[in-house]
Amino acid sequence: MVGLDDPDDAAVWKLDEQRALVVTTDFFTPVVDDPYDYGAIAAANALSDVYAMGGIPFLALNIAALPPDLPPQISGEILRGGAEAAHQAGVVIAGGHTIQDKEPKYGLVVIGFVHPQHFLSKRGAKPGDKLVLTKPLGFGTTTTALKQGKAEPQDIAEVVGWMKKLNKTASEIAVQLQLTTATDVTGFSLLGHAWEIANLSLVGLHFDFQAIPFISCARKYGEEFIFPGGSADNRLYYSEYVDFSSSISEAEQMLLFDAQTSGGLLLVVPAEKINRLEEKAQELQQPFWVIGEVTNTQRIKVD
Ligand code: CO
Numbered sequence: 001m002v003g004l005d006d007p008d009d010a011a012v013w014k015l016d017e018q019r020a021l022v023v024t025t026d027f028f029t030p031v032v033d034d035p036y037d038y039g040a041i042a043a044a045n046a047l048s049d050v051y052a053m054g055g056i057p058f059l060a061l062n063i064a065a066l067p068p069d070l071p072p073q074i075s076g077e078i079l080r081g082g083a084e085a086a087h088q089a090g091v092v093i094a095g096g097h098t099i100q101d102k103e104p105k106y107g108l109v110v111i112g113f114v115h116p117q118h119f120l121s122k123r124g125a126k127p128g129d130k131l132v133l134t135k136p137l138g139f140g141t142t143t144t145a146l147k148q149g150k151a152e153p154q155d156i157a158e159v160v161g162w163m164k165k166l167n168k169t170a171s172e173i174a175v176q177l178q179l180t181t182a183t184d185v186t187g188f189s190l191l192g193h194a195w196e197i198a199n200l201s202l203v204g205l206h207f208d209f210q211a212i213p214f215i216s217c218a219r220k221y222g223e224e225f226i227f228p229g230g231s232a233d234n235r236l237y238y239s240e241y242v243d244f245s246s247s248i249s250e251a252e253q254m255l256l257f258d259a260q261t262s263g264g265l266l267l268v269v270p271a272e273k274i275n276r277l278e279e280k281a282q283e284l285q286q287p288f289w290v291i292g293e294v295t296n297t298q299r300i301k302v303d
């Protein structure tokens with residue numbers, strides 16, 4: 001049902017009238033120093049693409065590439081972090097494969113179930129719908145500051161906490177509200193992933209900059225222009241679709257192009273469902289921010 005033609009967050013394969021499989025994989029090099037946190041973040045990030053489709057993950061496989069001289073207690077901690085994140089998601093890790101490589105890489109293959117008529121995709125956004133984000137931004141700039149040895153310990157703890165957080169509850173709320181359109185905010189940044197929704201739904205998007213949440217240190221590192229390479233690529237690639245108001249500084253623009261790891265879901269919510277979303281989110285203690293709305297201009301506007 002979903003494959004290479006219009007790539008979405010995960011592939012969807014219909015089994016019967018009630019069930020479809022959601023299949024995805026993701027792995028990357030360490031984003032933080034602590035091996036346990038790295039494993040947990042990589043697993044949360046891989047699971048996220050199933051959640052972005054409104055699916056329920058149930059089975060996973062480890063994919064790892066580890067240096068031959070890496071102490072076994074470190075590789076053990078990476079896998080333990082991944083296993084505990086999977087357990088939190090109700091997912092069984094049933095095997096996997098490890099090869100040797102100079103730079104560590106870790107992630108998961110994840111399989112989930114979704115209803116073949118009720119999965120979330122990047123299509124279906126309609127003018128007037130609200131844009132809702134479920135984690136703040138600033139993970140790329142902060143983890144890059146960490147790599148450069150410039151990040152404060154409390155900033156690292158804050159970004160690690162958010163990156164380890166599963167998108168499970170946010171996805172469950174989206175499914176309960178019978179939303180049609182969502183994605184997760186990862187390497188292509190808020191604006192890049194938002195553009196995929198705009199492009200596939202044939203709509204435009206308007207973001208209210210003041211309403212967009214950032215982790216507390218994001219502006220500090222952003223103003224020093226500490227960004228991962230992917231953020232500059234995002235800006236180069238997606239700028240032509242975006243109109244910024246003159247009040248948005250260069251650093252603020254870059255923060256919206258910042259490549260995220262294990263970012264939140266970007267949900268497209270019909271205006272009449274915002275109250276129910278608020279109730280559900282409060283009940284389940286799921287943070288969320290209404291950051292803009294869908295327009296009919298086929299452009300992204302930020303003011
Ligand atoms: Co995704």
Ligand code: CO
Pocket residue numbers: 009025026049186
């Ligand atoms: Co992915």
